[in-house]
Amino acid sequence: MTGSGLSRSRPIVASLAVLLAASGCSVAGADPIGGGPDTLRIVLPEEPPTLEPCDASLTATGRVTRANITEALTERDPSSGRLEPALATKWARESATSWTFTLRRGVTFHDGSPFTAAAAAFSVKRATDSGIDCNVDGYIFADSELTATPVDDTTLRVTTAKPDPILPLRLCFVEIVPTSTDPDSRVREPVGTGPYRIDEWNQGRYLRLKRFPGYWGKAPDFAAATYVWRAEGSVRAAMVTNSEADVAIGLAPEDGAGDRAVEFATNEVSYLRMDATKPPLDDIRVRQAVNYAIDREGLVTAVFAGRPTGQLVAKGVTGHNPRLRPWPYDPERARELVAEARADGVRTDTTLTIIGRNGIYPKAAEAMEVVQDGLIKAGLKVRIKMLDVNAWLEYLLRPFPAGDTGPTLLQAQHGNQAGDAAFTMAQIYGSEGAQSSYGTDALDTLIEQAELASGAKRQKAFADAFAHQNDKVVRDAVMANMTGLLALSPKVRYRPDPSTNDEMRLADMRRAD
Template sequence: MTFYAARPATDAKKLRPRRGALALAVLGAGVVLSGCSVANSGAATGGGAAAASDTLRVVLQQEPPTLEPCESNLTSTGVVDRSTVTEPLVERNPSTGELEPKLATEWSSEDNKVWTFKLREGVKFHDGSAFTAEDAAATIDRAVNSKLGCNVEGYVFGDDDLGVEVVDDTTLTVTAKQADPILPLRVSFLEVVPAETSATEKVREPIGTGPYKLESWDAGQKITLARFDGYWGEQPAYAKAEYQWRSEGSVRAAMITSGEADIATGLSPEDNIGDLGVPYPNNETVAIRMHNNKAPFNDIRVRQAVNYAIDKEGIVASLYGGRDKVAAQLVPEGVVGHNANLSPWAYDAEKAKQLVAEAKADGVDTGAQVSLVVRNAQFPKIQELAQVIQEQLTQAGLNVKLKMLETSQQLTYQVRPFAEDEGDIGLMIQHGNQAGDAAFTVDQYMTTKGAQSAFGTAELDALIKKADAATGEERQKAFEDVFAYQNENVVQFAHISHQTGMIGKAATVDYTPNSSTGDELRVAEAKPAQ
C-alpha cells in the first residue's frame, strides 16, 4: 500500500476546532432522573412474553462502575459500552476469531512493527462531529501513552508506549516498540473517543460512534441508551435499550419469566429460568490469585497446598451442575497457547495438610491471616463458591477470612497498585480471554510487573517475551511452555474451572449469544422475534 508522508498528530489537531469537551459537559448536565419501576412492566403477559415495545430491557448482575471507554475491558463496563456506545478500529468476530473491519476498513504491515490503518469515511460521533485519524490517534495516546491509568493499558499493552502518527484524515500509522504480530488484535480493545476527550481525567459518560448513544444514567436505578440516527452502519431494531441490575440470579430470571425484562445476563438453570435460559460457550476461567509478599503464601508449598485443598470436581458438580470444566490453566481450549497436556491439580486434602505442616515446621507462619477477596454478584453462586473454598482451605490448616466486596472495592485488589490488607491475599478472579490469544492472559497475569499479576520470575518473564514475539506453531508451543512453567515453578494461581454462560431471553426477542456476550452484549444485534 502507498501512503502520504506522515506528519505528527499534534500538527493535525490544529486543523480542527474543539468540540468534544463542551459536548461532554452538556451530556452530563442532560441526565434525566426517573423512577425505579421496570419499563413496560405493566405490559407483561407472563411466560417471558410482553407487549410489543421499541425498548429492549436488559437486566445485569451489577451497575457499571463507569462507562469510561478505556475501562471497557472490565466486564461490568464493557457489557454496556463495547460495540454499542463506543466502537474500536478493528473488531474480533467472537465465533470465528477473525479480525473484521469496524472504524478501520483495512490494515497492513511489512515488518509487524509499523502498522498502517485506513479509516472508514462518513462516520460521526454522537455529538455530530466527524470521526478522523486525529480521533483514533488521540484515543491511542490517551489509553496507552498517557498517565491516565486506563485498565486497558495494563491488560493489553503493558508498559510499552505506541508511536502514533496521523498521515491524513483517513490514514493512521501505529508503531510498536518491537515487532508485534498481533498489534491489530490489541488495538481491537481500544474504544474510540473524540480527540478532545480529557487525557488527564476519566469520563463517566462517553461520546462514541456506536449504534446507540447514552440518553440518561439514573445512578443506582437504570441506564438508558437511544438509537443514534446518524450511525454509519445498519440501524438497530430497537429505538432504545434500557439497563437495570439485580444481584440475585433468581430475581433476574423472574424478570424474564414474568415479562419485566427481555434479556438477563449471568444466569444458571438453578435460577429457575426454564426454557427461557439460553446457554452459550464462554471464555471465562475462575481461579484464586495468590500474593506472595507475606506469610503464608510466600512459601510455594502453601500455594501448592491451596491447589490440592480445593475440590474442583466437587464444586463443578454440586454448584454448577457439571456444566463447567475443571481448569488446569487460565485459558480454555480454543485460545492460542492453551496447553492440552496440562492436567488439573488433583484434590488431595491430606497432601494439602501435609504441605502446610511442612512449611510450618520450617518456620512459615501458616496461621497468619489470609483474606479471600471476592466480588459480589460477579457470576452465579460466587458467594457459595467462596464459602466452600474458605472451608476447604481452613481444613488444610490455613486461617482464611472471607471478604465479599462490591466492584469498586474489589478492583483495588485486582489491578495494580494493589490495596494493602491486614493479611496475605487470595483474590478470586474471573478472567475472560476475549481475544483468543494467550498473550492477553499471560502479559497481564504472569509477568513480574503485569497489571493483574501479584508476582512472577525473571525466567517466566523471558519465556513470555519469547512467546509474545513468535508466530504460528512456534507461538503455540512457546505459550504452552509458559503455562507449564507457571504450574510447576511459580504457582501464583489455583485454577478452578472454565465456565459456561447462560442468559435469559424473552420469547419476544431474537438474539443469539456467543463467547463474548458476557463481556460485550451487542444489543444492536437483537431484534423482535418473528
C-alpha cells in the same frame, strides 16, 4: 496481515434502566422498567462502575460500552477467531515495527464531529500513553511503546518500539473517542461512533441508551435499550419469566428461568489469585496445598456451571496448553504440604483473607465458602470478605490497597476474548502486570519471548510459559472454565457467543416477531 471488506453487523448497547436493589420482594405486577415494545429491557447482576472506554476491558464496563456506545478500529469474531474490519477497513504491516490502517469514511461521532485519523491517533495515545492508568493499557499493551500518527484524514500509521506481530488484534481493545474527550481524566458518559448513544444514566437506578440515527452501519432492531440491575439471580430470572425484562444474564440453573433459559460456552475462567509475597503464601508448598484442597468437580456440580480446568485460557486461544490438566482434589496431600511448611517455620497459622466479589458469577459467595472449607481442612486459617465491584477493583488492579492487608486470595475471573495468550500472561502473570500480585524473572523472560514469536512458535512459547507457571510458580488456583446462562423473553432472538459476558452486542439482538 491485512483485512478488507465490511464488518458484520455491529452489536448494540442497551440502555440501562437500573432499579434500586429490592432484595426479597416480588417482581410480579407492573413493568418496573417501561419503555414500550421498541425498547430492549436488560437486567444485569451489577451496575457498571464506569462507562469509560479505556476501561472497557473490564467485564462490567465492556458488556455495555464495547461495540454499543464506542467502537474500535478492528474487531475479533468471537466464534471464528477471525480479525475483521470495524472503523478501519484494512491494514498492512509496512515493516517489523510499522503498520498502516485505512479508516472507514463517512463515520460520525454521537456529538456530530467526524471520525478521522486524528481522532484515532488521539484515542490510541489516551488509552496507552496518558496518566489515566487505563485498564486496557495494562491488560492489552503492558509495557509496549507505540506511536499513532495521522497520515491524512483516512490513513493512520502506528509504530512500535519493538516488533509486535499482533498489533491489529491489540487495537480491537482501543475504543475510539473524539478529540474533545478529556485526555487527562476518565469520563463517565463517553461519546462514541456506535449504534447507540447514552440517553440518560440515573446512577443507582437505570441506564438508558437510544439508537443513534447517524450510525454508519445497519440500524439495530430496537430503538432503545434500558439496563437495570438486580443482585439476586432468581430475581433477574423472574423478571424475564414475568415479562418485566427481555434479557437477564449471569444466571444459575436453579434461578428458575425455565424454558426461557439459554446456556452457552464462555471464555471466562474462574480462579483465585494468591498473594505470593506474604507468608504463608510466599511458600510454594502452601500454594500447592491450596490447589490440592479445592474440590473443583464438586464446585461445578453443586455450585456453578462449568468444567474444571488447569489454565487461565480456554481451548482455541493461542497459547492454550492441552497437556495441562486441572489440579486433582487431594485433601490429604494438601494437609501434608501445609504440615511440611509449618515444620520448616512457615507461619501457616496466619489468617488468609479471601477477597470475594458479589455477582462475579452465580453463587459467588457460596463458591468461596466451599473453598474456605477445603483450606481449613488442610490446616490453614481462612476468612471471607465479600465486596461489591468498586471495592473489589481496588484489590484487582495496581496500585493495590496500602497498608497491611495480610495474605489474600482474590476471587477473580478472566475472559480472554481476544484469542491470544498475550492478553493474559503479561497483565496477570508478569512481575509488573496490572493485575499481577507476583511474578518471577524466569516467567517474565518466557512471556517476553512468546510475545515476539509468530505462528506455531508463538503457540509453543506461550504453552511453555503456562506450563512453567503451573509447575514452578503456582501463583493461582485456577478452578473452572465457566458456562454461561441467560434468559430471553419471547420477543427477542439472540444467540450468545463466548464473548457475551464481556461485550453483549445488542445489535445482534433481533425482534422475534
